[in-house]
Amino acid sequence: DTGVSQNPRHKITKRGQNVTFRCDPISEHNRLYWYRQTLGQGPEFLTYFQNEAQLEKSRLLSDRFSAERPKGSFSTLEIQRTEQGDSAMYLCASSLVAFADTQYFGPGTRLTVL
């Protein structure tokens, strides 16, 4: 069990560019969550998957955001036409439904939009 991993750890981009982040959950965890954390705030939920099915999306997730988990293993989060307000830490977490949904977090991807 190597924990949740996220790549890249840091991303700097110019406004208007597209970015994609990857999350590899703990193996055999069937739930995968994406959160966003801005400075001085707690993480805010964006979306989550059970296996490959996307079960819920937050109203925070605008049309420029899309997430996939094509084979029920790793997931990608894409942001199109980035804006400065998208600058944040993007966190991924995974869990097993059988264990009361205790979520284990990755180290995060810090996005800076210039």
Add this chain to the structure above:
Amino acid sequence: AQSVTQLDSQVPVFEEAPVELRCNYSSSVSVYLFWYVQYPNQGLQLLLKYLSGSTLVESINGFEAEFNKSQTSFHLRKPSVHISDTAEYFCAVSEKGNTPLVFGKGTRLSVIA
């Protein structure tokens, strides 16, 4: 919908002194409660959780939290803090039945030598 209020954004405390980090939640249904810790330049780590049963839960590094349903609170305590406890602490809640976590804004604990 649930919400979490962490009443103190920053708590400075001297080494070996006791500390309490306060957390209140709001929910119309039964909940699970969590404390996560974020050390400088590290990811969120689960510190302890309340799912059911005994209302007092403990972590391996000396923290404890007590679920108080009547006061809708889940305060975190440690009788004697160490420099290494300096971190940001987040209280979180989820509805029973597996839903996303709702976090408070966090409390920055600074332990002073």
